[in-house]
Amino acid sequence: MKQITILIPAYNEEEVLHQLYQRLNTVADNVKKYSFEFLFVNDGSKDNTLNILKELRKHDRRISYVDLSRNFGKEIAMIAGFDYATGDAVVIIDADLQDPPELIPEMIYYWEQGYDDIYAKRRNRAGETWLKKWTANKFYGILQKTTKIEIQENTGDFRLLDRRCVNALREMRESQRYTKGMFSWIGFNKKEILFDRDPRAAGESKWNYFKLFDLAIEGLTSFTTAPLRISAFFGFTISFAAFIYMMWIIIKTLMWDEPVSGYPSLMTVILFLGGIQLLSLGVIGEYLGRIFNETKNRPLYYVNVYNDEKVRSWVETNV
16 A cells, blocks of 8 residues: 655644644545555744644554754755655645645545646635735746746645655755745646635744745745846946946037036946945845855754654754
8 A cells, every 4th residue: 555645844833733633634534545644844843833743643653743953944844854754655735724635635636647746726825915915926927037947836835746756856955945946847747736725724824024035035046047147237238328428428528518417426326336236246145145055065954853752863864
């Protein structure tokens, strides 16, 4: 009997874990052809999340959990889950129940048809503000226009991955990760299914606009060098315009003896050019910072406890 691992990154999700478990349990009981593993990755939660997982595991041995040594972020929590997942396929789902577990049997059906990556695309984004929807739409539009790979729009991490997709993602060990782009980058046979996203079942979202902006920067700098090219284009354009303007000033002065404008125009030009230079340096700095972080070659995460047993010396390269 093949096994399916349901991977759930969790950070301060004590209010929803019991409800999530009940719905996952119902789905698993209705799918008789497969065995299931419920793999929770506790991403340094400060509430009662870990204790609840330990209690659930006492009553259901299908539950496994990886307790990370601190909060590493969802992207790292997912790669930790890939490292510890034992199933022939892995379903990634958020703990907040915005992604309905009842969609998993449909994913399994398409997996049986030969698809490797069955991803759920949102028809709507219930519980999200118009600003978040608008910025998400614009981000995906910009990313799609600047990258050479097709990025699925309005899709999150909710998907079923065949074991060969999981193994491919495990080989990608960069520390600054944009997993949504990695899903597209690895390729394989993909299938889209549509669903209506629900509001959070309980608790509050861990994503604020600052974190979303940071994730957007990760996405842009991970999968395209377009910002660097845009900076070079701005530099060339401004230099050319400055040369034309300089020639115009010289011609006016020599031919018509027109006085050159003084302090206001000079300050305007200096501030404008200074702003463009700082913007370009910032773009270069983003890429340079990524190089700096990757060259450290640090382990992606450390594990404190795996299934009730302390991990004394265990880094990602030993998994």
